[in-house]
Amino acid sequence: GNSVTQMEGPVTLSEEAFLTINCTYTATGYPSLFWYVQYPGEGLQLLLKATKADDKGSNKGFEATYRKETTSFHLEKGSVQVSDSAVYFCALMGANNLFFGTGTRLTVIP
Amino acid sequence: SQTIHQWPATLVQPVGSPLSLECTVEGTSNPNLYWYRQAAGRGLQLLFYSVGIGQISSEVPQNLSASRPQDRQFILSSKKLLLSDSGFYLCAWSIGLQGGMDSPLHFGNGTRLTVT
Numbered sequence: 001g002n003s004v005t006q007m008e009g010p011v012t013l014s015e016e017a018f019l020t021i022n023c024t025y026t027a028t029g030y031p032s033l034f035w036y037v038q039y040p041g042e043g044l045q046l047l048l049k050a051t052k053a054d055d056k057g058s059n060k061g062f063e064a065t066y067r068k069e070t071t072s073f074h075l076e077k078g079s080v081q082v083s084d085s086a087v088y089f090c091a092l093m094g095a096n097n098l099f100f101g102t103g104t105r106l107t108v109i110p
Numbered sequence: 111s112q113t114i115h116q117w118p119a120t121l122v123q124p125v126g127s128p129l130s131l132e133c134t135v136e137g138t139s140n141p142n143l144y145w146y147r148q149a150a151g152r153g154l155q156l157l158f159y160s161v162g163i164g165q166i167s168s169e170v171p172q173n174l175s176a177s178r179p180q181d182r183q184f185i186l187s188s189k190k191l192l193l194s195d196s197g198f199y200l201c202a203w204s205i206g207l208q209g210g211m212d213s214p215l216h217f218g219n220g221t222r223l224t225v226t
Contacts, residue, residue, distance in 0.1 A: 034214060102153035
């Protein structure tokens with residue numbers, strides 16, 4: 001079946017630090033992969049996506065590469081800001097819906 | 111442009127009371143519609159999805175139900191709430207069948223439900 005495993009948080013970083021949030025998946029075939037972000041008190045927003053192996057999704061300085069050989073889609077950012085503090089969800093597209101990881105809370109301190 | 115509206119933003123209800131959460135989408139036709147629940151400290155759980163009017167698929171058996179009386183309206187209901195129904199409920203839409211498998215979901219701002 002389909003499932004997503006995310007690194008557990010919370011993650012606390014200083015401003016301008018490098019960020020990695022690990023995500024691995026189990027799926028039949030090669031589903032599209034997504035990262036969503038949830039800011040405090042809000043719904044989820046699409047951050048980036050990749051639809052096939054070796055694709056790199058990017059947005060707002062965040063990047064993630066679809067790695068078929070390691071079934072991974074790790075989220076990275078070279079220099080985080082306080083405004084990046086949020087919960088990040090990795091997800092894969094199944095037949096009719098998205099399968100989400102449990103989310104990783106990121107706190108960036110000045 | 112497309113927008114999604116979900117209300118109310120917060121709700122406190124006693125155990126045993128009924129529930130009705132409403133979600134509407136504007137600016138698109140024949141969307142796929144979804145209800146997710148996010149329990150405290152946990153990920154998102156798909157509750158229901160709909161690919162058309164009157165077509166509801168349930169992912170998790172529970173005391174909740176969903177209805178889609180109009181193309182762009184999705185309602186989550188319960189006849190009698192349980193304490194375990196507390197959580198953050200999110201409505202979402204995606205492009206329908208023609209959108210393909212990589213169409214992302216677009217979420218509303220959520221309803222925080224507390225059952226006391």
